[in-house]
Amino acid sequence: MNGGISTTPKERFIAALKGEKLDRPAVGCVTQSVTVDQMEAVGAFWPEAHSDANQMALLGAAGYEVFGFENARIPFCLTVEAEAFGCTVDLGKVDRTPMVKKHLYAAEDTPVFPEGFLEKGRVKTVIEATKLLKQKYGDKLPIVVGTTGPLTIAGHLVGTENLLLMMITDPEAVHKFIKVAAELEKQYLKALVAAGADVIAMSDPSASTDMLSGEMFDEFAKPYTKIAWEGAEGAIKILHICGDTTILLDHMIDTGADALSIEEKVNPAKAVELVAGRAALVGNMGVVRPLLQGTPEECVQHALEIKAAGFNVVAPGCGLAARVPKANIEAMVKTVKG
């Protein structure tokens, strides 16, 4: 693509995720992308927007409308799949994301697959909102839909601490829970792609190196991530994992992800060197610092560093906190766009 020819945000974003050479990286957000400023600008608010397709779609495009993000992005939490399984979810507040209140199962239980889940609850809301975004922005913006990785879903089912312990004491039971999570995820991704999702951004925070070694990732996360990806055929696949993923990058690529979304705990130049073009890189502006607690000048510095390192998409390294100041996000976008 040539800098002189005008391109849509969609063309740029997709090309960036495919690792194509561009005059500048794309800029946007593939993790939770909504702030209170955006809610006020478009007149749709949490917690209502978590279960209302129209409001969800409005907020999904708010990053573009308000800040010039080059993508749309829904939903705003990692609890949709857990709720589909029957977990109780607290939808939070205007500035607090939903969270799973309680896990469902004990180690010895057999998890029940929630038949017909695509027609119910917030799974249905997200699918509807994807269709709405596709109708309104389909030509202009890539529709990025965020989902939850199988390991994290399994943690919601049986308790993350229990799940981690069971990796040593009862690995068979761990596989039992992650397997059913992966099957649900696969069907969910398929429905999202059919509804118009151009990009699936699957986050698996419980597979982070704060929790697991690379070997454990390969045993408990990788095979199931691959199963889930089978549902994403036709879309671009981004895998997001939190924490210092330096030693995990190879393992993440091995899942078959097209792009990796990572946090600021990885040095951006090091990430580019290690990944060496085998996947696109998305990130890795620090959400707490500089975005939430830093100044616009710090955000400019950080964005410049990431751009210079050769990231394909400059974006927050993890979900945006709802109170991230407007000026800091503007600084990030402006620095990338020039």
Added chain:
Amino acid sequence: MSNEILEKLADVVVKGKIKEAKPLAEEALAAGIDAKTIIFDSLSKAMAVVGEKYESKQYFLPQVLLAAQTMYQALDVALPKLEVDANAVPGKVVLAVVEGDVHDIGKNIVKAMLTGAGLTIFDLGRDVPVKNIVEKAKAEDAQIVAASTLMTPTLASMKEIERMLAEENLKGKMKTIIGGGATSKEFAAQIGTDGWAYDAVEAVQVVQNLLK
């Protein structure tokens, strides 16, 4: 003989042989080893080794969690036999994940490491209102208030702890430490906590320094 049992118990904790911990602790008591020695010369050392292994990435969370569970098995046996030592360094810690956050694995590890270090922990669990944390600290006359969060919206609660303690004239008398993914040394300094720790291993050092 006594050293042998203590070393074996420490090894059982480090390796997470959860079923062997209780009988071994009982064996130690039966052999005439006092509870204090069991806790400080075996369990504490074991948790320190676990901490080192975690730092050097030989251990990851599953192994740490299993070691902690194993330690608690032995502790259940030893603690009721512990004689109260009037001259002991005070070490009462009120620990919680602040309201609005349910991520408590890190907090549980901190609890295990601090317990291993011989401190008394009042664990209020997760999603705990600031008011309850301060009330409990007052009720127990705790020296340390330790709060954790992984999320950003809940950072405000940590500032609120400082405000409430100041309002009650307890700031300085009770020391505060925060931790968790969303926190940072800069943030801790900004809101005026007495300490911040990157992880559970560092938390032990920071708390011990605060108690000096």
